Amino acid sequence: MADYGHELAFGTFITPQSARPQEAVALARLTERAGLDLATFQDHPYQPAFLDTWTLLSWVAAQTETLRVAPNVLNLPLRQPAVAARAAASLDLLSGGRFELGLGAGAFWEGVEAMGGARRTPGEAVDALDEAIDVIRGVWDADARGGVRVDGEHYRVQGAKRGPAPAHDVEIWLGAYKPRMLRLTGRKADGWLPSLPYLPREQIAPANAAIDEAARAAGRDPREIRRLLNIKGGFGPAGSGFLQGPPEQWVEELVELVREHGFSTFLVMGDEPRLIETFGAEVAPAVREAVARERAAAGTSTAPVRGPQALAERRPGIDYEAVPPSLAAEAVEPGDRAYRSVRSSYVHRGSPGLVLRPRDAEQAREALVYAREQDVPLAVRSGGHGISGRSTDDGGVVIDLGRLDEVTLLDPATGRVRLGPGARWGDVARELGRHGLGISSGDYGDVGVGGLATAGGIGLLVRRHGLTIDHVVAAEMVLADGSRVRADAEERPDLLWAVRGAGGNFGIVTGLELEAYPVGDVVLATTVYDASEAAALLTRWGAAIERAPRELTSFITVVNRGRGPAFAQAYSVYAGDDAQAAADALAPLLEAGPVLDQRAHLLPYPNVIPPHGGDHVGGGLGGVRAGLLDHLDAPAAEALARLLGSGEVPLLQVRSVGGAVNDVAPLATAYAHRSQQFSANAVGRSAARLDELWDAELLPLQHGLYLSFDTDRRPERLHDAFPEPTLARLRELKARYDPDQLFDRNFPIPPSGTRDHSSSKAMLS
Known part of the structure; x- marks a missing residue:
C-alpha cells in the first residue's frame, strides 16, 4: 500500500484553443459548477493555436469563485522564473489563494528556439528547472533578509527584491518521468504531476520509489510530496479498457490508484461537457467516500505532513499530535511556508507555536477546547490589525477567526446584519452600501469585525451614529468551558452587556448581529x-x-x-x-x-x-x-x-x-x-x-x-x-x-473573589 494520506482533489485538464477562446473559459466555469476543485491548462507559448496560459488563468480566476487554477505545466524555457514567481504570487493574491504552479523542464525545442528561447539538452533542462525553483521560492520568501541570490548555470539572480508573497502556500508540481526529474521532484517539489497516457502503469511504483528515495536523502518525508495524475478516459455502459466504462468502473480504478500508488489529485483530460459533469457528479464524490472508508479501516494518517526541519521548530508545551482532525489540515506551525502570513498582526510581529484556523463556530469551539489543554498562552485574532499586539503571541496558540467572514443582511427593513468576526470592515461597508446602509467602523477597511465590534469602534461616523458597539444587538460565542451560547436582550443580556466593550475577556465571538442604519x-x-x-x-x-x-x-x-x-x-x-x-x-x-x-x-x-x-x-x-x-x-x-x-x-x-x-x-x-x-x-x-x-x-x-x-x-x-x-x-x-481566566490577554479582568493586582485609580494620578 502506498497511500500518502493527502486530501483528495478532482479537476480538469482543458485545451486552451485560441480559435474558440470562450470555450476554455466555459469549461472552467462548468468545472466549478460540477463541484470539482481545479481547472488546469497546458502551456505552449510557441503554439498560436493556443491562448496564452497566464492570461487565460487570470481570466478564469476572475470569473470563478472557488475554483483553483494551475498551468499543466508551465513552459519554463520561455517563462523567466523571477518574473513567473511574481506573476504566480500576484494571481494567487488576486484570486484569494486559488493558484498552484505546475512546472515543466521544457520540450518542443524547435518552437522554443523560434520564440527566442535557448535550446537545452535534457540534462541542462533539469538543471535549469532546479535553479528556477530556487529563484521562485526565493522571490516568494518575502520575510527573508536581503535580496534573492541564485548563481546558477542557467539563471543568475543578483539581489532581486523579494515579494510579493502569495496569499497561500502555493505548491510547485513537476511534470516528471525520467530518473533525474523524479529525483528533483523528491528533493524540491511539492507535487508530482505526470499524465497517465505517457506513464505506463507498471512504471508508477518505480517512479514513486525514486521520488521517495530522493526525498529521504534530502531530509524530507516522502509524504510531503503530493501525487497528481492527468487521466484520460470515457464513460459508457460497459467496460472496454482502463477508465473506459460506467462511473462505477472509474470509481473502482481511481480508488486503486489512491490506495496502491498514492495519487490524490485526478485531472480529467478532454473538453466534453458531459465528461466533466459526470466526473464531478458521479465519480469524485464516490471516490472520496470509498477512500475515506478504506483509510479509516486501515488507519491511514491524513494529517498534514511536515519534514524534519519543520518538526524541529515545534514549541514546548503544545501537543501537536492532538490537534483535532477537523483543524489539522489548516493548522500552521513554525517552519510551514504559510507561517509568515499568520504569525503576526498588522503592526506587531509574533511567533506563535501553532495557529488554528477554524471555518465555522463548531470548529472554533474545538480549537478552544484543544487550546485550553495546552501549557502555553492563548490569543484570539479576528482580522489581525492588532494595534495593541494582543491578537498574537510568542510560543502559544493563536485561534485565527479570519475565515469566519460572513456578511449577511438579515432584515433590510430594520438593517439587521449578521457579521462573522473575521470579516473586514471594508467588505462590510461595500455589502451594506448596496442596500443604502452603513455602520461606523474605524478608518481602515482592513480591520477585522471581531476586535473592533467588541472593544468600542471609533469610526468616521461616530459623532453622528455612535460607537460600533452601540449597534450590536446579539453575539454568538464560545465560552471558556467550551459551550456555545447566544447573548441578546432576552438570552444572557448580562453577557451581551460585557461583550459591548470587553468582549475579548469573555469568550470567542463567532458571530455578531448589528443594526445598520441608512447611509448614503x-x-x-x-x-x-x-x-x-x-x-x-x-x-x-x-x-x-x-x-x-x-x-x-x-x-x-x-x-x-x-x-x-x-x-x-x-x-x-x-x-x-x-x-x-x-x-x-x-x-x-x-x-x-x-x-x-x-x-x-x-x-x-x-x-x-x-x-x-x-x-x-x-x-x-x-x-x-x-x-x-x-x-x-x-x-x-x-x-x-x-x-x-x-x-x-x-x-x-x-x-x-x-x-x-x-x-x-x-x-x-x-x-x-x-x-x-x-x-x-x-x-x-x-x-x-x-x-x-x-x-x-x-x-x-x-x-x-x-x-x-x-x-x-x-x-x-x-x-x-x-x-x-x-x-x-x-x-x-x-x-x-471565565473563572479560570482563560481569556487573559485583553486587559485581563480578575474574577470577583480573587485579588485585583492593579493599583487604585488614585495611585495612578
Missing part, C-alpha cells in the same frame, strides 16, 4: 497642515470640532519624523450629502492652522473605507499609548506637542468622539467612557520610553483609555479601561463565565 453619500475632506506649531494647531482644531454639528467627525494625525517640518493631516467625514452644509461645517477647520492642501469629495460611504487586503506581517511599532480627553484644550495640546518634540514619538493621532457617543449612559455598555470628546494615541519608537513620557505628560490629563490602542500591559491600566462601577460588574461576570 457623504463628504470626505482631507486637510494637510503645517504642524510646526503643533499645540496651537491641535487646540484650534479641537475647539472647531466641539463646535461642529455632530454630522462632522474628524481625525487628525500629526507626523514628525525628524526629517523636514512636522505636518498634520485631518481626515473628516460629514455624514450627509448636503454639500453646502458640509462646506459650512468644514470651514472652521481651515482656520485651525496653515493649510498646505485641502480637498473634499462627495462619495458613497464604502469608498471612505474600501477593503485594502493589507499584508499582516508586523509593522514594527515600538509601542502605542492611548488616552481619552474631556477636551483638547491648551494643556492637553501642549502635552501632546511635547511628546512630538521629544524625538521619541514620530506620530500621534487625535480622534473626535462626543456627539452620539455621549448620548449613551455610561453603564449601558461595558465601554463606560461617555463624557469625553477626544481619543488621543501616540506611537513611540521605544515602548518603555513612550510609557515614561506618556505617564508624565498625558496620564494626569486623561480620563480613561480606548483599550485596543494601548500596548501598556501594566495592570494599573485596567482601571483606565474600565472605571468603577463597570469594573466591579465585569469582575462578577468574569467569575461566572
Whole structure:
C-alpha cells in the first residue's frame, strides 16, 4: 500500500484553443459548477493555436469563485522564473489563494528556439528547472533578509527584491518521468504531476520509489510530496479498457490508484461537457467516500505532513499530535511556508507555536477546547490589525477567526446584519452600501469585525451614529468551558452587556448581529497642515470640532519624523450629502492652522473605507499609548506637542468622539467612557520610553483609555479601561463565565473573589 494520506482533489485538464477562446473559459466555469476543485491548462507559448496560459488563468480566476487554477505545466524555457514567481504570487493574491504552479523542464525545442528561447539538452533542462525553483521560492520568501541570490548555470539572480508573497502556500508540481526529474521532484517539489497516457502503469511504483528515495536523502518525508495524475478516459455502459466504462468502473480504478500508488489529485483530460459533469457528479464524490472508508479501516494518517526541519521548530508545551482532525489540515506551525502570513498582526510581529484556523463556530469551539489543554498562552485574532499586539503571541496558540467572514443582511427593513468576526470592515461597508446602509467602523477597511465590534469602534461616523458597539444587538460565542451560547436582550443580556466593550475577556465571538442604519453619500475632506506649531494647531482644531454639528467627525494625525517640518493631516467625514452644509461645517477647520492642501469629495460611504487586503506581517511599532480627553484644550495640546518634540514619538493621532457617543449612559455598555470628546494615541519608537513620557505628560490629563490602542500591559491600566462601577460588574461576570481566566490577554479582568493586582485609580494620578 502506498497511500500518502493527502486530501483528495478532482479537476480538469482543458485545451486552451485560441480559435474558440470562450470555450476554455466555459469549461472552467462548468468545472466549478460540477463541484470539482481545479481547472488546469497546458502551456505552449510557441503554439498560436493556443491562448496564452497566464492570461487565460487570470481570466478564469476572475470569473470563478472557488475554483483553483494551475498551468499543466508551465513552459519554463520561455517563462523567466523571477518574473513567473511574481506573476504566480500576484494571481494567487488576486484570486484569494486559488493558484498552484505546475512546472515543466521544457520540450518542443524547435518552437522554443523560434520564440527566442535557448535550446537545452535534457540534462541542462533539469538543471535549469532546479535553479528556477530556487529563484521562485526565493522571490516568494518575502520575510527573508536581503535580496534573492541564485548563481546558477542557467539563471543568475543578483539581489532581486523579494515579494510579493502569495496569499497561500502555493505548491510547485513537476511534470516528471525520467530518473533525474523524479529525483528533483523528491528533493524540491511539492507535487508530482505526470499524465497517465505517457506513464505506463507498471512504471508508477518505480517512479514513486525514486521520488521517495530522493526525498529521504534530502531530509524530507516522502509524504510531503503530493501525487497528481492527468487521466484520460470515457464513460459508457460497459467496460472496454482502463477508465473506459460506467462511473462505477472509474470509481473502482481511481480508488486503486489512491490506495496502491498514492495519487490524490485526478485531472480529467478532454473538453466534453458531459465528461466533466459526470466526473464531478458521479465519480469524485464516490471516490472520496470509498477512500475515506478504506483509510479509516486501515488507519491511514491524513494529517498534514511536515519534514524534519519543520518538526524541529515545534514549541514546548503544545501537543501537536492532538490537534483535532477537523483543524489539522489548516493548522500552521513554525517552519510551514504559510507561517509568515499568520504569525503576526498588522503592526506587531509574533511567533506563535501553532495557529488554528477554524471555518465555522463548531470548529472554533474545538480549537478552544484543544487550546485550553495546552501549557502555553492563548490569543484570539479576528482580522489581525492588532494595534495593541494582543491578537498574537510568542510560543502559544493563536485561534485565527479570519475565515469566519460572513456578511449577511438579515432584515433590510430594520438593517439587521449578521457579521462573522473575521470579516473586514471594508467588505462590510461595500455589502451594506448596496442596500443604502452603513455602520461606523474605524478608518481602515482592513480591520477585522471581531476586535473592533467588541472593544468600542471609533469610526468616521461616530459623532453622528455612535460607537460600533452601540449597534450590536446579539453575539454568538464560545465560552471558556467550551459551550456555545447566544447573548441578546432576552438570552444572557448580562453577557451581551460585557461583550459591548470587553468582549475579548469573555469568550470567542463567532458571530455578531448589528443594526445598520441608512447611509448614503457623504463628504470626505482631507486637510494637510503645517504642524510646526503643533499645540496651537491641535487646540484650534479641537475647539472647531466641539463646535461642529455632530454630522462632522474628524481625525487628525500629526507626523514628525525628524526629517523636514512636522505636518498634520485631518481626515473628516460629514455624514450627509448636503454639500453646502458640509462646506459650512468644514470651514472652521481651515482656520485651525496653515493649510498646505485641502480637498473634499462627495462619495458613497464604502469608498471612505474600501477593503485594502493589507499584508499582516508586523509593522514594527515600538509601542502605542492611548488616552481619552474631556477636551483638547491648551494643556492637553501642549502635552501632546511635547511628546512630538521629544524625538521619541514620530506620530500621534487625535480622534473626535462626543456627539452620539455621549448620548449613551455610561453603564449601558461595558465601554463606560461617555463624557469625553477626544481619543488621543501616540506611537513611540521605544515602548518603555513612550510609557515614561506618556505617564508624565498625558496620564494626569486623561480620563480613561480606548483599550485596543494601548500596548501598556501594566495592570494599573485596567482601571483606565474600565472605571468603577463597570469594573466591579465585569469582575462578577468574569467569575461566572471565565473563572479560570482563560481569556487573559485583553486587559485581563480578575474574577470577583480573587485579588485585583492593579493599583487604585488614585495611585495612578
